[in-house]
Amino acid sequence: MKRPQAQVAVLQAADAQEDRRIDDVAADADLKPEAATRAAFELEADGLVSVAEETLEHYELTEEGDRYVRESLPEQDLYEAAIDAGAADGPVQMGQAIGASGLDGGAVDIALSNYARKAYGEIDSGEITANPDADTGSDPEMLALEAVADGRVEDADADALDQLERRGLLDVREETVRSVRLTDDGVTALMEGVEAAETVDQLTPELLTSGEWEDVAFTEYNVEADAEDVSHGKEHILRQTANRVKDTLVGMGFSEMEGPHADAQFWINDCLFMPQDHPARTHWDQFALEQPDEIHDLPDDLVERVRSAHKEGVGPDGEGYHSPWTEDIARGMDLRGHTTSLSMRYLSGHQVGELDPPERYFSVEKVYRNDTLDPTHLLEFFQIEGWVMAEDLSVRDLMGTFTEFYEQFGITDLEFKPHYNPYTEPSFELFGTHPETGEVVEVGNSGIFRDEVLTPLGVDCDVMAWGLSLERLLMLMYGFEDIRDVHGTLCDLELLRETEVMR
Numbered sequence: 001m002k003r004p005q006a007q008v009a010v011l012q013a014a015d016a017q018e019d020r021r022i023d024d025v026a027a028d029a030d031l032k033p034e035a036a037t038r039a040a041f042e043l044e045a046d047g048l049v050s051v052a053e054e055t056l057e058h059y060e061l062t063e064e065g066d067r068y069v070r071e072s073l074p075e076q077d078l079y080e081a082a083i084d085a086g087a088a089d090g091p092v093q094m095g096q097a098i099g100a101s102g103l104d105g106g107a108v109d110i111a112l113s114n115y116a117r118k119a120y121g122e123i124d125s126g127e128i129t130a131n132p133d134a135d136t137g138s139d140p141e142m143l144a145l146e147a148v149a150d151g152r153v154e155d156a157d158a159d160a161l162d163q164l165e166r167r168g169l170l171d172v173r174e175e176t177v178r179s180v181r182l183t184d185d186g187v188t189a190l191m192e193g194v195e196a197a198e199t200v201d202q203l204t205p206e207l208l209t210s211g212e213w214e215d216v217a218f219t220e221y222n223v224e225a226d227a228e229d230v231s232h233g234k235e236h237i238l239r240q241t242a243n244r245v246k247d248t249l250v251g252m253g254f255s256e257m258e259g260p261h262a263d264a265q266f267w268i269n270d271c272l273f274m275p276q277d278h279p280a281r282t283h284w285d286q287f288a289l290e291q292p293d294e295i296h297d298l299p300d301d302l303v304e305r306v307r308s309a310h311k312e313g314v315g316p317d318g319e320g321y322h323s324p325w326t327e328d329i330a331r332g333m334d335l336r337g338h339t340t341s342l343s344m345r346y347l348s349g350h351q352v353g354e355l356d357p358p359e360r361y362f363s364v365e366k367v368y369r370n371d372t373l374d375p376t377h378l379l380e381f382f383q384i385e386g387w388v389m390a391e392d393l394s395v396r397d398l399m400g401t402f403t404e405f406y407e408q409f410g411i412t413d414l415e416f417k418p419h420y421n422p423y424t425e426p427s428f429e430l431f432g433t434h435p436e437t438g439e440v441v442e443v444g445n446s447g448i449f450r451d452e453v454l455t456p457l458g459v460d461c462d463v464m465a466w467g468l469s470l471e472r473l474l475m476l477m478y479g480f481e482d483i484r485d486v487h488g489t490l491c492d493l494e495l496l497r498e499t500e501v502m503r
C-alpha cells in the first residue's frame with residue numbers, strides 16, 4: 001500500500017498496545033506536531049489508527065497564591081491576632097485585632113471577607129469574635145495551595161481548588177491532548193507493507209522557487225478527514241446580519257441613508273415635533289456633547305418653519321403645543337438616540353434634493369442611549385431605520401411591510417401593539433417571540449408621521465416610518481439570550497466563533 005510520507009511515519013511510530021501522544025509520535029516520526037496530527041486524522045478516516053482526545057488541566061499558583069503558601073492566608077493571620085486579643089471569649093475591637101495581625105491595605109479586606117465566609121468568627125459593627133473551634137491549621141484552601149505547590153493536585157479538594165481560582169490564587173489552563181493507537185487494520189496494513197508514495201502533501205516555498213512543483217505529484221485531499229480547529233478571524237455575526245438586512249431592504253426597493261452620529265438636536269428632536277420643554281424630549285436619554293457644543297449649519301428656512309410649528313402650531317387652526325422654542329437649544333449637539341435624525345435630513349430635501357413619491361429609504365446604523373445595562377440593553381445599538389413616502393398610506397401598508405421584511409429572517413409571528421410617539425399617529429410597537437425563552441420581545445417602533453412633522457419639512461403626502469433593533473432581530477434569529485454575549489467588552493468569543501451563519 002502506498003501512503004503519503006507523513007502517514008507512513010505516523011503508522012510506524014504508532015503502537016497497537018497503547019495510546020501514544022501525538023507529540024511523541026511526531027518526535028519519533030520527525031514531523032511537526034501539526035503535520036503528525038493531520039496525518040493521524042487522515043489515517044483515522046481510513047480506519048488505520050484511532051485518535052483519542054483528552055483535556056488536561058494544568059494548575060499553577062499565581063504570584064499571590066505563591067506568597068500565601070510560603071507565609072499564610074490573610075484570614076489565618078487575622079484569626080491568630082483575634083485569638084491573642086481575647087476574641088474567643090467575647091467581641092473585641094476590630095482595629096485592635098487588625099493592628100496586631102500586621103495586615104494592611106487590600107489584605108485587610110481579603111482577610112475580613114474570608115474570615116466571615118469560613119466561620120472563623122463573626123464581624124459585626126466594628127467588633128470581631130473568634131470561633132474557638134475553628135481549625136485554621138487545616139484550612140482546606142491552604143491544604144489545596146500546598147498540594148498544588150508540591151505537584152500533588154490530585155490530593156487537593158475540588159471545592160477548595162474552585163475557591164482558589166475564584167480568589168485569583170490559582171490559574172487553571174486547559175490543554176487538549178490527542179493520542180493515536182494502531183487499529184487491527186493498521187497492524188495488517190503495516191504487515192503487508194506500507195511504502196511512502198512519491199507524492200507531496202504540502203506546497204513549500206522551496207518547491208515553488210526551485211520550480212520542482214511542476215514535476216511532483218500531489219497527495220489527494222481528503223476533505224472528510226477530521227482536522228484540528230483553527231480559529232481565524234471572521235466577520236462578526238452582527239455585521240453579517242446588518243449586511244443581510246441591507247441587502248433585503250435594497251431588494252425591497254429601498255435606498256440607503258447616511259449621516260452623522262453626533263448631530264444637532266434640531267434633527268434629532270425638533271424636526272420630530274418634540275417640544276423643548278417636554279419630558280418626551282429626552283425620552284431616549286441621549287448623550288450630550290461638550291465639544292463641539294453646537295452645530296453651525298442649519299437650514300434657515302426649515303428652522304423658521306419648525307420654530308413656527310412648535311410655537312404657533314400647524315394647519316388652519318394652528319394645532320400644536322404652542323411651547324417655547326429657541327434656536328440655541330436646537331443647535332445643541334448630541335449623540336443621536338435614534339436614526340430618525342437621518343430620516344428628517346432626507347425628508348427635508350436637504351440631503352438628496354426634492355423627493356418625488358413614491359420614495360423608500362433605510363439605514364442600519366448605530367444609535368446611543370444612556371440606558372441601564374442588562375441582557376437586552378447596551379449603551380449603543382444598531383437601529384434599522386426606514387420610511388416610505390407615498391400617497392394614501394395606511395396601517396395595513398406598515399404591517400404588510402414588516403411582515404414581508406421579518407419573513408425573510410424566518411420570523412413569522414409578529415405582534416403589533418398601539419403605542420405613543422410624539423411624532424407619529426398612529427404608532428405601533430412590534431414584538432416577536434424569543435425562540436429559547438418563549439418570551440415576547442419588543443423588536444421595534446413605528447408609525448405614520450404627523451402633519452406637524454411633515455408640513456415644516458415640506459412633504460405633502462403620507463410617510464410611514466420605523467426604527468427596529470438589529471440586536472433584537474439577532475436574538476430572535478439565533479436564540480441569543482444576553483446581548484452582552486454578542487457584543488461589548490463581555491462578549492463570548494467561543495459563542496461567536498461557533499455560531500453558524502444563517503442564510
Ligand SMILES: N[C@@H](Cc1ccccc1)C(=O)O
Nearest residue numbers: 338340445446447465466467
Ligand atoms: N425613533 C423611534 C422609531 C421610529 C422611527 C420612525 C417612526 C416611528 C418610530 C425609536 O427610536 O424608537
